[in-house]
Amino acid sequence: MQKKEYTITVYTENQVGLLNRIAIIFSRRKINIESLNTSPTEVDSVHRFTIVINEFEDIVRKLCRQIEKQVEVLKAYYNTEDEIIWQEMALYKVPTEIIASSVKVERLLRQNGAHTVVIRKDYTVFAVAGHREETEALIKVLEPYGLIEFVRSARVAIIKDSSGFHERLKEFEKQEPGEEAIENEFLDKNEEVFTM
């Protein structure tokens, strides 16, 4: 068994302190969080955490069970890279004079799917959304042209097989919900998670 990159998706209530509750599940076990994003979902009151870690699968499964045990967590899923569509966004600040004077840089940016966010006399900011390799590749490209600043966002991911959370939430709200809302079995049968 090998450590792999897993993307954990957690559906939660929107509650102060929950981020800490979730974060300490990792830090208590000395597991580094590579990326963490919180976001609203398609459902009004439900929040979504997207967490990326490198770990063995059985550890990831146990982590998800610990996460789900938290009172305000509705559901936690984990997926490997091939099971999700994901993006990270990066911003690059470069001196405008170089961009303006070098056609090559402009072509490079276009090739890398970057678009211009802001142009000022002294600097220009580009944005790229994509996989880690893509945002990283552009750093290499821009370095020779005086890259002033670089920042990358956390990962956001959509699970390919997911049918969203609306229906599932109705289950959760029932006094006696069905199996799907209650079971953790999906953690053992990853592929059948979204067949509700």
Added chain:
Amino acid sequence: METLTTQKEKTASPAIVTKSGSQAVLEAFLAEGVDTVFGYPGGAIMPIYDALYDYNDKLKHILVRHEQGAIHAAQGYARVSGRTGVVFATSGPGATNLVTGLADAMIDSTPVVCITGQVFAHLLGTDAFQETDVINITTPVTKWNYQVTDANEIPHVLAKAFYIANSGRPGPVLVDITKNAQLQLFDYAGYEKCTHIRSYRPKPIVRKEYIEQAAELINKAERPFVIFGQGVILGKAEKEFIQFIEKAGIPAAWTIMGMSAIPTDHPLGVGMLGMHGNYGPNVLTNECDVVIAVGMRFDDRVTGRLDKYAKQAKLIHLDIDPSEIDKNVKADVPVWGDCKETLPLLSKLLEQKVYPQWLQKFREYEKMEMDKVIHDELNPTGEILTMGEVINTLNELSKGVAVIVTDVGQHQMVACRYAKYNQSKSNITSGGLGTMGYALPASIGAYYGAPDRKIVAIIGDGGFQMTLQELGTIMQFKPDVKILILNNNFLGMVRQWQQLFHEKRYSFVDIQSPDFVQVAKGFGIPGKSISRREELKSSLEEFLNSKGTYLLEVMVGKENNVFPMVPQGRGVAEIVLCKEDI
């Protein structure tokens, strides 16, 4: 988005009246059936204490001497009664003093609700006097916690707190209430008990196919073995459990937390598991063919080395907490659910059976343990008393009806090895966290949780000195608690390890004690210290029959060791009976 309104039990009239946040807290307690609160006042919780003044006839408040004492008392109360223990503490140091008890309640799944005062909301984050970030400090050691800054939140937050603390796998909950919220007057519309939180599933749904698979495995087994923990007690499933083992005829061993769920002399009871448990159940864990684990969590003190733990056996794990399945030991059949529901379903599918030869094996190991360990511990030839004979004499006198509250260390292991029980919820001890200083305050709480039962606190000389200030609480409120100090003039368990594994380099285990009888006397508590066998029985009789609290100190062998023992890092089958075998 369609939202279903949840059904709620109305427990108060819906008429709107004006109440303060503090009053709302106390109303919540009354609605939840709380009769006793353990606490200590302070600046940030003064409005609640002011309101308490008017509730004196409905709520008993026990003023402890340290907040750690309050939470351990609440734990003792909860463990003996199954009801939720309740604590008041002020902000800052009051709240941080709860942390040990919260951690203890968390790991031992004890239902406790703590209310802490907090500085005014506008002062949060300003390093105000006695301000501390209680929510973040207690997050890892609470099942749930919440900070209230507006009195309007109090009724439903407390309803949630009580529901979460004592449903599913129980645990501690802390609600931090800012002083302004305690003082705030608001439109109080009554208290509604919480019965449903959409993101919280106290019980997994019972899956029939797993029950069937489990039954099939058990029916086919030749050497099945049941191991059980506190889940049986927490699930109030003692009756269902006994019916289950009796129908299936399977020998059953308990963890320290499961102890007293079945009578100690039950014909199928084969003793305690774990590091200082009994010989047979440890060795035979590695010889059985099916393990049925009920409401237990495979603590490392129970399993020893995991890669040498029950590898030959199929494992059926019944637990209410899905995160316990496969956590330490991989289950072949996970039976999720409340064992009160799952055990009868399982029993129904089982064949009525007996395993005389298999059970005989346990009895053979029991005899070996008797010959090499127990006999000498209970009938020592030397002049100096052993802890075992004290417990044994206590058994004779108390006839197994006492609630035994133990602290942590050698005396705890000896008490749990030799004490006899014939009633559930009778063994109260700090199992998972191993909190020295637990027993004295926990025994106070146990008294209020079960005032008709005899409460015996068994404590070592080290542990007693950690929380002996609670003698003041006993002095003032007079709970009838019998305090038995087993004094070996050492921090015995650490000393035992230093002797066995650190070449007898006794590093700071030589602890001096005050004259405990004089200390007790200072608190108005009668006491006696003995060291001779002739005095033992009569003194214990006097101790048990005394009116009110009594402290009996028994001087026991300084360098006695607790055996058998599974040395750390070894498998359960490598349990040793004496130090020469290590």
